[in-house]
Amino acid sequence: MKVLVPIKRVIDYNVKVRVKADNSNVDLANVKMAINPFCEIAVEEAVRLKEAGIATEVIAVSVGDKSCQEQLRTALALGADRAIQIETDEKLDALNIAKLLQKIVDEEQPQLVILGKQSIDSDNNQTGQMLAALTGMAQGTFASEVKVEGDKVNVTREVDSGLQTIALNLPAIVTTDLRLNEPRYASLPNIMKAKRKPLVVMPAADFGIDLSPRSKLIKVTPPATRKAGIIVDSVDTLIEKLKNEAKVIS
Amino acid sequence: MSILVFAEHDNSTLKADTLKTVAAAQAIGGDIHILVAGSDCQSVAQEAAKVNGVSKVIVADSPAYEHQLAENISLLVTELAADYEHILATALTTGKNFMPRVAALLDVAQISDIIAVESSDTFVRPIYAGNAIATVQSLDSKKVITVRPTGFDPVATDGSAEVVAIDSVTDAGISSHVSDQLSVSERPDLGAASIVISGGRGMQNGDNFKLLEGIADKLGAAIGASRAAVDAGFVPNDMQVGQTGKIVAPDLYIAVGISGAIQHLAGMKDSKIIVAINKDAEAPIFQVADYGIVGDLFDVLPELEGKL
Ligand SMILES: Cc1cc2nc3c(=O)[nH]c(=O)nc-3n(C[C@H](O)[C@H](O)[C@H](O)COP(=O)(O)OP(=O)(O)OC[C@H]3O[C@@H](n4cnc5c(N)ncnc54)[C@H](O)[C@@H]3O)c2cc1C
Numbered sequence: 001m002k003v004l005v006p007i008k009r010v011i012d013y014n015v016k017v018r019v020k021a022d023n024s025n026v027d028l029a030n031v032k033m034a035i036n037p038f039c040e041i042a043v044e045e046a047v048r049l050k051e052a053g054i055a056t057e058v059i060a061v062s063v064g065d066k067s068c069q070e071q072l073r074t075a076l077a078l079g080a081d082r083a084i085q086i087e088t089d090e091k092l093d094a095l096n097i098a099k100l101l102q103k104i105v106d107e108e109q110p111q112l113v114i115l116g117k118q119s120i121d122s123d124n125n126q127t128g129q130m131l132a133a134l135t136g137m138a139q140g141t142f143a144s145e146v147k148v149e150g151d152k153v154n155v156t157r158e159v160d161s162g163l164q165t166i167a168l169n170l171p172a173i174v175t176t177d178l179r180l181n182e183p184r185y186a187s188l189p190n191i192m193k194a195k196r197k198p199l200v201v202m203p204a205a206d207f208g209i210d211l212s213p214r215s216k217l218i219k220v221t222p223p224a225t226r227k228a229g230i231i232v233d234s235v236d237t238l239i240e241k242l243k244n245e246a247k248v249i250s
Numbered sequence: 251m252s253i254l255v256f257a258e259h260d261n262s263t264l265k266a267d268t269l270k271t272v273a274a275a276q277a278i279g280g281d282i283h284i285l286v287a288g289s290d291c292q293s294v295a296q297e298a299a300k301v302n303g304v305s306k307v308i309v310a311d312s313p314a315y316e317h318q319l320a321e322n323i324s325l326l327v328t329e330l331a332a333d334y335e336h337i338l339a340t341a342l343t344t345g346k347n348f349m350p351r352v353a354a355l356l357d358v359a360q361i362s363d364i365i366a367v368e369s370s371d372t373f374v375r376p377i378y379a380g381n382a383i384a385t386v387q388s389l390d391s392k393k394v395i396t397v398r399p400t401g402f403d404p405v406a407t408d409g410s411a412e413v414v415a416i417d418s419v420t421d422a423g424i425s426s427h428v429s430d431q432l433s434v435s436e437r438p439d440l441g442a443a444s445i446v447i448s449g450g451r452g453m454q455n456g457d458n459f460k461l462l463e464g465i466a467d468k469l470g471a472a473i474g475a476s477r478a479a480v481d482a483g484f485v486p487n488d489m490q491v492g493q494t495g496k497i498v499a500p501d502l503y504i505a506v507g508i509s510g511a512i513q514h515l516a517g518m519k520d521s522k523i524i525v526a527i528n529k530d531a532e533a534p535i536f537q538v539a540d541y542g543i544v545g546d547l548f549d550v551l552p553e554l555e556g557k558l
């Protein structure tokens with residue numbers, strides 16, 4: 001079976017982003033970019049399914065400008081077989097991204113689509129579920145274990161109260177949580193090999209989808225800063241402060 | 251203008267965070283209805299009827315809704331959507347799971363995780379792990395929104411709404427529930443507790459979390475953890491606080507053996523008072539802490555427990 005893995009180029013998770021002085025957005029100039037950590041886990045899971053003989057082909061797809069080819073190459077180096085870039089310079093709403101991905105699903109007919117649960121920039125947590133709705137597929141979000149069994153996939157999900165296991169008919173959508181697996185590092189030979197793997201560019205404008213924005217970013221501001229605290233010299237002082245100054249314990 | 255609020259519950263009790271989502275609905279303004287979808291969930295409906303500011307509770311009671319499978323719940327909510335301009339759910343794992351599905355079925359965007367309401371179409375939400383705060387205007391006719399509980403104060407519960415049962419059963423038939431592995435704890439819920447004490451990698455193992463338990467017992471606190479502590483297997487996943495775990499904002503948050511990575515701060519930095527206990531004076535957690543103790547947690551915790 002084919003596995004499709006949508007991936008996103010985002011700010012590196014170690015970087016603390018800053019808001020632009022004019023409050024129009026965050027400042028991404030000269031910031032280190034990377035593959036969204038959850039997408040990396042998605043690629044890893046797909047590649048493991050291939051190594052286990054369950055998947056036959058792993059296709060990575062990204063919606064974005066030319067720079068996202070870098071992350072597609074990373075996915076290829078991690079073991080994806082080929083890549084598709086849906087090219088657009090716009091920052092699209094999750095719904096529009098899901099609509100573009102739906103077209104790829106229609107064309108490629110994957111049995112499994114594995115996405116990240118959340119982009120660490122927009123923190124949306126939407127695209128996988130939307131794609132599932134648009135394709136009429138079942139979804140296993142926040143997955144910490146994925147087991148393909150016959151024409152079903154069992155997904156163990158991280159939920160507020162613990163873990164929940166559900167069974168989904170295939171084809172299905174899975175979104176990854178952090179503990180699903182630990183992604184490998186791309187080896188140098190694999191990075192070299194990835195340069196020769198196929199990467200197709202498809203302009204988003206050719207998809208025949210109305211991609212007009214569904215929301216407008218009015219402004220972006222820095223979060224409230226906390227005022228500097230103090231280091232206390234003893235447990236006694238701490239308890240005294242918590243009781244009498246902060247009044248949070250009695 | 252009507253607003254539909256999806257009730258979070260476990261088929262027996264209404265989750266208190268729903269009261270905060272109703273507060274968000276009140277800030278938007280309009281006639282507020284609550285949807286209780288579940289199985290044998292009449293007691294939840296009775297509780298929901300008492301939530302202030304709500305005029306109607308719609309109950310969809312069917313085995314198809316017992317486990318809140320996204321495929322089934324999203325069909326139900328979409329069926330009801332015609333009557334509402336806003337559809338709200340709490341940004342917890344259930345709401346996060348099915349709401350984007352509702353949005354896509356309605357062909358509208360979703361605004362995730364709002365922490366404030368500017369107007370009926372403009373909302374405030376954190377992005378980049380809370381390192382930036384975005385004000386976003388929805389351009390869609392219907393607004394599908396998830397509400398971050400820490401952004402709103404709960405409404406009171408001395409109201410009396412009418413309760414209406416609907417017999418719609420929407421079973422998509424493509425997914426089924428297999429099993430649950432739930433963490434049972436006598437302690438308050440992480441999201442609801444007014445005091446949270448969390449342990450990180452510095453705790454070294456799961457056994458040492460007992461050091462936190464003694465203090466939690468004395469303070470009536472919930473216990474949380476960093477991702478590193480969860481990944482290392484010290485404690486279960488539902489204890490993770492952070493950007494991709496639970497978001498908490500208690501009156502008092504005590505971080506023990508936690509360095510203060512941005513992903514962890516994203517889940518707790520709106521707490522009223524933050525205490526950090528860490529042996530490394532340079533740990534970033536001290537930059538957000540109101541009170542810090544630089545010291546070895548294995549000395550500090552027993553002393554703290556003894557003196558409380
Ligand atoms: C996509 C993504 C999402 C993430 N989401 C989350 C999230 O939701 N929540 C989260 O927490 N993390 C998250 N992380 C992980 C995060 O980046 C950090 O790795 C993690 O928070 C570190 O946990 P820690 O502070 O317990 O461990 P460390 O960073 O290892 O810190 C341990 C601390 O303990 C102190 N210490 C050690 N021994 C003692 C002692 N005896 N006494 C006192 N202090 C001691 C050390 O000085 C150190 O500061 C995420 C990461 C990624 C990539």
Ligand SMILES: Nc1ncnc2c1ncn2[C@@H]1O[C@H](COP(=O)(O)O)[C@@H](O)[C@H]1O
Pocket residue numbers: 005006007008009036038039042061062063064094097114115116117118119120122123124125126127128
């Ligand atoms: N521009 C994009 N291109 C490809 N996949 C994406 C894109 N944006 C989001 N995704 C996928 O959807 C997941 C969840 O993203 P989000 O809904 O934005 O939080 C990501 O982890 C990706 O797998």
